[in-house]
Amino acid sequence: MSSTFKISTGDLQRPDKQFEITIKGDDEKTNLDTIVKAAKTLIESIDLKHSCDENYEIYEQSMMQILLSIADSIIAEGWEVEDDSEKARLEIISHFIENLRY
Numbered sequence: 344m345s346s347t348f349k350i351s352t353g354d355l356q357r358p359d360k361q362f363e364i365t366i367k368g369d370d371e372k373t374n375l376d377t378i379v380k381a382a383k384t385l386i387e388s389i390d391l392k393h394s395c396d397e398n399y400e401i402y403e404q405s406m407m408q409i410l411l412s413i414a415d416s417i418i419a420e421g422w423e424v425e426d427d428s429e430k431a432r433l434e435i436i437s438h439f440i441e442n443l444r445y
Contacts, residue, residue: 345369346377
């Protein structure tokens with residue numbers, strides 16, 4: 344099965360500020376398999392620390408953005424969060440992990 348997904352963000356009023364990702368997969372069984380494989384591949388292949396020129400503060404901020412995106416995805420699926428603070432959003436990841444079914 345071949346799958347292709349395009350993800351675009353930006354402002355229609357400012358086409359020069361568009362951002363697009365295209366994901367193509369041929370080996371996966373379902374669209375979900377393609378999406379998960381793409382996300383894992385992207386995260387595993389980026390050397391953030393090197394990209395941040397070994398600046399740990401920038402690295403930490405970059406990782407925080409990724410973790411907050413994961414938290415927001417979990418929250419969007421119905422997990423309740425106390426407030427919209429970064430701390431509360433990150434705690435939802437811990438709660439999610441604690442509730443995983445192994």
